[in-house]
Amino acid sequence: MKPLTREWVARAEGDLTTARRELRARTSPNYDAACFHAQQCAEKYLKAVLQERGIPFGRTHNLLGLLQTLPDLECSWESLRSPLVLLNLYSVNVRYPGESAGRPEAREAVQACERVRDEVRVRLGLPLSGRETRRVIARSVREPVAEYRAPARPATSKRKAPKRRSSPTRKAPSPRKNP
Numbered sequence: 001m002k003p004l005t006r007e008w009v010a011r012a013e014g015d016l017t018t019a020r021r022e023l024r025a026r027t028s029p030n031y032d033a034a035c036f037h038a039q040q041c042a043e044k045y046l047k048a049v050l051q052e053r054g055i056p057f058g059r060t061h062n063l064l065g066l067l068q069t070l071p072d073l074e075c076s077w078e079s080l081r082s083p084l085v086l087l088n089l090y091s092v093n094v095r096y097p098g099e100s101a102g103r104p105e106a107r108e109a110v111q112a113c114e115r116v117r118d119e120v121r122v123r124l125g126l127p128l129s130g131r132e133t134r135r136v137i138a139r140s141v142r143e144p145v146a147e148y149r150a151p152a153r154p155a156t157s158k159r160k161a162p163k164r165r166s167s168p169t170r171k172a173p174s175p176r177k178n179p
Contacts, residue, residue: 001052001124008048009126015041016113023106034106035090038113039063042087045120046070052124061091080119083112 019037022030039061046066050057057069063084070077090109093099101109121128 005048005052005124008044008051009121009124012041012044012048012117015044016110016117019106019110019113023103023110029103029106031101031103031106032094035094035101035109038106038109039087039090041113042084042116043091045117049120049123063088063091077119080116083115086112087116 015037019034019041022034022037042063043061043066046063047057050066050069053071055069055071057066060066064081067077067080067084087109090101094101118128
């Protein structure tokens with residue numbers, strides 16, 4: 001893989017991390033930022049494919065334009081049209097006053113982004129973790145993004161602090177003497 005392609009992928013992963021973090025935030029979540037970074041992740045992954053194939057592209061945020069730049073617009077790339085249409089809405093709109101995204105929109109945007117990401121990573125020969133592989137398989141069964149729901153994460157249990165054991169041979173601390 002070309003070094004510049006790796007850089008596009010790294011930046012895309014950074015955007016996905018930010019989008020997921022904002023979606024999970026319990027205090028002061030920024031759902032607009034989650035949507036914007038989901039769009040940015042998809043954009044950078046498409047640019048990574050174009051970079052790897054040596055196809056020139058300009059400074060654009062139009063995901064559908066980038067999709068059409070791909071020379072082998074076949075079924076698998078075409079299947080990304082729906083999530084790209086959704087993500088295209090978040091390239092500019094949520095960054096300015098007038099429109100805001102809520103949690104449902106942010107969740108849908110991150111899911112659409114993950115769908116694009118997974119397809120591109122497979123095309124670039126990049127590994128998917130076990131969880132991501134399950135997501136790709138689940139997606140092949142349920143095609144539309146709106147119908148796909150990520151599996152619920154198990155509730156985290158609070159750990160109890162380990163109890164200190166008192167040793168039978170341990171002496172009690174001696175009282176301090178005042179000088």
